[in-house]
Amino acid sequence: MYPGVCDEIENYAVHRNVTAQDHPAILRPFLPELAAFTRHNHDNVLQSVLRLLSLSLELPEDTLTKLHDFEAAGQSAISFIKYHPRGECDAPEGNNVWLKGHTDIGTVTILYSQPIGGLQILSKDNKWRWIKHIDNALVINVGDGIEYLSGGYYPATRHRVIQPPVDQRNIPRLGVFYFAMANDSVRLSPLDHSPLLQKKGIKKYFEANMVPTMEEWRRERTSRYGRSELKPSATEERVEEERIRGTVIKHFN
Template sequence: MPSLTLPEIPHYVADPPTQESLDFADLAVIDLSKSCTPEGRVALTREVHDALRIQGFFYVVNHGWSKAQVDRIFDVADHSFTSVELEEKRKLAFQPEQGSYLGYKLPRYWEIESKHGTLDQVEHYSINKDMHQRAHPEPLQPLLPEIEAFIAHNQNNILLPLLRLLAASLELPENTFADMHKMEDYSESATLLEYPNLPSPSYPRSEDEEQKTKNVRLKGHTDYGSLTLLWSQPVGGLQVLSSHDGKWRWVRHIDNALVINGGDALNFFSGGYYTSTIHRVVQPPADQRERVRLGVFFFCMPSDGIRLAPLGESPVLRREGLNKLPEGAVIPLVEDWRKGRSSQYGRVTLKQSMEDGVEEDVVAGVVVRQYN
C-alpha cells in the first residue's frame, strides 16, 4: 500500500491580501459544485455565459480541493524555484524558438518596453500534463506524483465541467469542447501547468525601469489558449481591461478560488462571440510593493491538429451571424498558432497600431495585439 505521507519540503507562507483601496473589477463567482445536477448546470451555463460576455474573467469556488491541498501546491511551486540551482535550471531551459514553453524560463528574456530595451523579470517552470515528456529537476522528483494528481484534478474536475458549460451556452453537444481537450492528447498544446515567479528575487527591478514601463510588469495581452485557470494568490498585480469603459481594474484575491479567463482559441471557435480577455500585470499595491507574486496556472489549448475556425453548427453563432469567417480569412492550425505565439512573444519588434497605445504583430497570418 502506498504511503500517505507527503515528502517534506519548506512551507511557503503567503502574504496577507492588500489593504489598499483599489478599483477592483466586479467579477462573477461560479460555484462549480452546482454542476452536479441538471438544474445546477442550466443555471451555471447562463452564469458562465454572462461572465465571459461581460467581463471575460470570473472566479470558481467549490472546485473539489481543500485549502490545505491548494496550500501544498504553492509549497511545490515555491520549491520549483528556491530549491533548484541556477545551473540545473539552465540545463532544463525552455525552447521558445522551437515553439515550446516546457522547462524553465529565466528572467530578462522578453522585451517589455522596446524604446529603452526594458526586459522582463518573470521566471517560470512549465510542465506538460504528460509528466514523462521531459526531465525534471532533482528536487522535484519526489513530488511528481503530487503534481500529476494536481494536473488530473484541474483537467477532469475543473476544466472539463467548464468546457461542457461553454458548449451548452452555444447550444452545442456537451462534449464539443471537451473532445478538443482530451487528457490522452499529450501534445504540448493540450495543457500546460506553469509556476510563474514574478518578479524573481534574483532580478529586482530598478526605479528607472519602473518609470520607463509606467510600473507595468507584463503588457496588456490575451492568452492564446482556450481557458486559463489561475489559482488565486494574495499579492496584487493582475488587472483586467473592462470592455464597457476601457479602464484597467484590479483582480481581487479570493482564498481557495480560481480566476478563469477566456483566450484566443475560444474567441476563434466562437467567431468572436466570446472575445479574448485583455489583461496585464503591474507593480503590486504599495503595501505589497516588495513582494514576489508566486502563481500557479493551468493553461489549456486544443489539440494541435484542430483548425481555429468558428463552430458553424452552433445555433447561437448562426443567429448572431458569427458561424463563418469572411471569404479569404486565415484559419490557422492550433499547432502553428501555439508555436508562433510562443516564439514571437517578447522577441520581435511590434508595430504601432492605428489605435493609441496598441502595438501589433502577425502570427500564423493573424494580427495579434498588445496593449501598452
C-alpha cells in the same frame, strides 16, 4: 519587456503529462503530486468550464471537451510563476508593468487566486481594473483558441500584470496556472453549427486556406514573441499590432 528593464520573472512549466519532460532532481519526488494536480485541473476544472461553454453555444456539452483530450498530442501545462519585487535597475519606461497587456495563446487559463495584487483586465469601457483576491477561488480567462472557435462570441480576455499596490511591493508574487490548449490537430475555425452563433453572427478570423491548427498557432505566436515588429494601432491609443496569418494580434501598453 522594455529596454533597460530587468527580467524579474521566474517561470517553470510542467507538461500535463509530467513524465513527458526531464525535471530537476529537487522536483522529482513531487511528480506524483504534480500529476494528480494536473489531472484535477484538466478533468475537474477545465472540462467543467468547457461543458458550460458548449452548452451556452447551444451545442452538445461534449463539443469542446472532445477537442481537449488529455491523451492527445497537445501542450496544456501547469505553470508556476514568481514575480520578484522591482529592483533599482528598472528604467522609467517600464512604467511598473511586469507583463504588458495581451491575450493568452490557448483556450482556457485557470489561475489560482493570489493574495498579492498585480492582475488586471481590460474592461469593455477600455479601463484597466484589478482582479480582487478571493480565498480558494479560481480566475478563469479564455484565450485566442476559444475566441476563434466561438467566432468572436467569447473574446479572449485582455489582461496584464503590473506592480502590486504600494503596501505589497516588497513581497514576491507567486502564481499557479493551468494553461489549457486544444489538441494540436484542432483547427481554430468557428463552430458554425452552433445554433446560437448562427443567430448572433460569426466572425471569421482567417481565410479558409489560412486557418491554423492549435499547434501551428502556438508555434507562430511563441516564435514571434519579442521579435515581431509591432506597429502602433491606427484606431486605438497605447496599442501595438502585429499580423499573423492575416489576423491582427494586439499588444496593450
